[in-house]
Amino acid sequence: MSKSLLITGGAGFIASHFIHYIRQQYPEYHIINIDKLTYAGSDTNLKHITFTENYDFIKGDIADEQLINHIFSDYDIDGVIHFAAESHVDRSIKDAKTFIESNVLGTTVLLQAARNAWNKAGELDKRRFYQISTDEVYGSLELDTDKRFNEQTPYDPRNPYSASKASADMLVKSFGHTYDMNIVTSSSSNNYGPGQHAEKLIPTIISNALHGKPIPLYGDGKNVRDWLYVKDHCRALDLVFHEGKTLEKYNISGRNEQSNIELALMICDILDHLKPKTYSHKELITFTDDRQGHDRRYAVDDRKIRTTLGWKPLMTFDAGLNKTVEWYVDQWEKVTL
Numbered sequence: 158m159s160k161s162l163l164i165t166g167g168a169g170f171i172a173s174h175f176i177h178y179i180r181q182q183y184p185e186y187h188i189i190n191i192d193k194l195t196y197a198g199s200d201t202n203l204k205h206i207t208f209t210e211n212y213d214f215i216k217g218d219i220a221d222e223q224l225i226n227h228i229f230s231d232y233d234i235d236g237v238i239h240f241a242a243e244s245h246v247d248r249s250i251k252d253a254k255t256f257i258e259s260n261v262l263g264t265t266v267l268l269q270a271a272r273n274a275w276n277k278a279g280e281l282d283k284r285r286f287y288q289i290s291t292d293e294v295y296g297s298l299e300l301d302t303d304k305r306f307n308e309q310t311p312y313d314p315r316n317p318y319s320a321s322k323a324s325a326d327m328l329v330k331s332f333g334h335t336y337d338m339n340i341v342t343s344s345s346s347n348n349y350g351p352g353q354h355a356e357k358l359i360p361t362i363i364s365n366a367l368h369g370k371p372i373p374l375y376g377d378g379k380n381v382r383d384w385l386y387v388k389d390h391c392r393a394l395d396l397v398f399h400e401g402k403t404l405e406k407y408n409i410s411g412r413n414e415q416s417n418i419e420l421a422l423m424i425c426d427i428l429d430h431l432k433p434k435t436y437s438h439k440e441l442i443t444f445t446d447d448r449q450g451h452d453r454r455y456a457v458d459d460r461k462i463r464t465t466l467g468w469k470p471l472m473t474f475d476a477g478l479n480k481t482v483e484w485y486v487d488q489w490e491k492v493t494l
């Protein structure tokens with residue numbers, strides 16, 4: 158059945174992959190993408206579909222109540238998939254305010270507009286609001302344990318970014334309980350793949366290595382993240398949106414924990430092979446002062462989505478990382494040629 162979906166933050170890294178994915182899977186769906194095009198958004202991520210059928214792009218802020226209400230009255234929105242957020246922890250440590258405006262206020266504005274429109278249509282419990290969240294809301298784990306966060310783990314955010322995402326998740330949950338809205342949430346581990354903004358860890362390692370610049374790693378480089386290939390995440394998002402249970406939460410993981418130093422070494426190995434220099438790229442690795450309040454380890458237990466919705470990642474880390482590095486090398490060559 159055809160649906161009109163409002164996707165927020167669709168010019169960003171994950172949501173642009175998701176829009177490509179969903180258009181392949183459900184060409185009959187009408188996608189309305191609202192994005193403020195902050196420094197993190199790039200309309201080139203979506204250039205091949207800009208003027209295609211069943212796709213509308215609206216440049217705007219999700220915290221702009223008038224605009225969001227207009228969108229809900231102009232379109233008969235069947236579902237919201239809410240990605241838009243300020244997403245970089247370092248920026249949130251420097252200035253938390255934009256994170257509250259976009260991530261907390263923006264989510265509230267969307268929830269209220271969806272609630273009003275769907276209430277009028279008598280479909281509050283049918284049309285779905287899907288909150289895209291992060292494993293960072295659960296806080297930090299120690300390195301010397303094999304504990305992982307599950308869906309019942311209490312939230313314990315440790316930086317302004319994760320605190321703003323945790324607040325948004327709580328608001329979404331509260332709308333589900335208070336107004337019987339059909340809400341669902343998922344928290345995924347770190348995504349990687351082509352098209353991520355240059356400021357994030359993997360693109361920074363690749364870009365600095367290619368330019369022969371120091372590869373900066375915080376602290377002792379032993380902080381651990383669990384990496385998930387972005388296309389595998391998109392398959393999980395599709396399942397949760399269409400088949401996830403109302404009011405439930407799903408963790409999504411790559412089951413692929415790597416310390417930052419292991420990750421940098423792997424990328425350097427790939428680059429030593431793809432773009433050999435007179436020295437190994439590994440020699441560029443340097444350690445910098447640690448991030449304030451740096452979470453040591455994230456790891457999520459994703460047994461629920463695997464057993465109830467039958468999802469599992471298909472991309473191995475080796476293949477996904479090679480693909481990602483090759484993509485960045487290709488972009489870099491286009492610019493430097």
Ligand SMILES: NC(=O)c1ccc[n+]([C@@H]2O[C@H](COP(=O)([O-])OP(=O)(O)OC[C@H]3O[C@@H](n4cnc5c(N)ncnc54)[C@H](O)[C@@H]3O)[C@@H](O)[C@H]2O)c1
Nearest residue numbers: 166168169170171193194195197198218219242259347348
């Ligand atoms: N990247 C990850 O590893 C990861 C992991 C788990 C969860 N998430 C979550 O997934 C979502 C997408 O993450 P990403 O890494 O693709 O982010 P991103 O920073 O690449 O993209 C965010 C997009 O949101 C847009 N945006 C920001 N504020 C806006 C506003 N007020 N109104 C409209 N648009 C706005 C930006 O222009 C950008 O296009 C976020 O909610 C993030 O918390 C990300």
